[in-house]
Amino acid sequence: MDLLKERIIADGRVLGTDILKVDGFLNHQIDVELIQEIGREIHRLYKDCGVNKILTIEASGIAIACFTAQFFHVPVLFAKKNRSANIPNDVYSVRVSSFTHKKSYDVIVSKRYIGPEDRILIIDDFLAEGNALEGLIRLIQDAGAEVVGAAIAIEKAFQPGGERIRQKGVRVESLARIASMSETEGIRFLP
């Protein structure tokens, strides 16, 4: 998606070879018009797939999920990061390791809001190691629902998550796929 790639080039900041800061328009300050266009593009990709619910994870996925859901006319469900030692028994829960934050946390969704009747599109802002996305896929499967696919704003395609999840047969669409990046040479996208 050219609009997103151009914005990443213009306003993204690369730190080292691994960190891309896009907090000016995507995951701290939110450029609403841009995210609307991202939602429109995700809808174009998945509009014929019978999606009846969108699942994301707090907090950075919520804006993209909401603007996408406007086009699908379906509800958004956002998984929560459980920070207490106890997990309530009315939720589906999965343990996720965060590569960025070097720790693990439990991701939960209420059993009230997901079930075998659901055909779910997963949305997130970033895909890198793929642990969060794999966790969401497992949650959906635990609930007996169907994973239609995943839509990601920015994929670090030089990290293994996207490839590993696609090899499992899950459709993953990323709007900007970064082949490599560095402070000196900038950002290169996959075609």
Next chain:
Amino acid sequence: MDLLKERIIADGRVLGTDILKVDGFLNHQIDVELIQEIGREIHRLYKDCGVNKILTIEASGIAIACFTAQFFHVPVLFAKKNRSANIPNDVYSVRVSSFTHKKSYDVIVSKRYIGPEDRILIIDDFLAEGNALEGLIRLIQDAGAEVVGAAIAIEKAFQPGGERIRQKGVRVESLARIASMSETEGIRFLP
């Protein structure tokens, strides 16, 4: 706002005299059409106030803030809850005590995205004790920006936050103000 009040009556669940669960449509699963209407109403209330940015706090406020921002055509900034011991020096930071979760946390926003040129509308899903809202007000003031007012979906008007903040001269508009609630007698709204 009648649409919201009707939905709270239909789908909200009161636990004890203090907890209102609205996770079926507001802060876990999100009814996108409802939140769009909430955004439209908030815009009606504040449209002539020169708002150029919307500030909320992760995670439950993000959806309402985004749908409201569509009507204003302004960016959303969502404050983050800092969970590490260290606070970076490029953020404004304020300590907030959470009544619900019985603990304190730091709320931060990047200094890049807020400054004296900003006229800010604060949005959140709930107002009860008012600690989070007061924290956001202080962050805005620390940045030298102006607080235009606050828009809240549901105010527990039997708790002191709303009254205390209004007495300081901040405009606070809540779309559903709960006078009292209990498991046996249900929910009563202020007129």
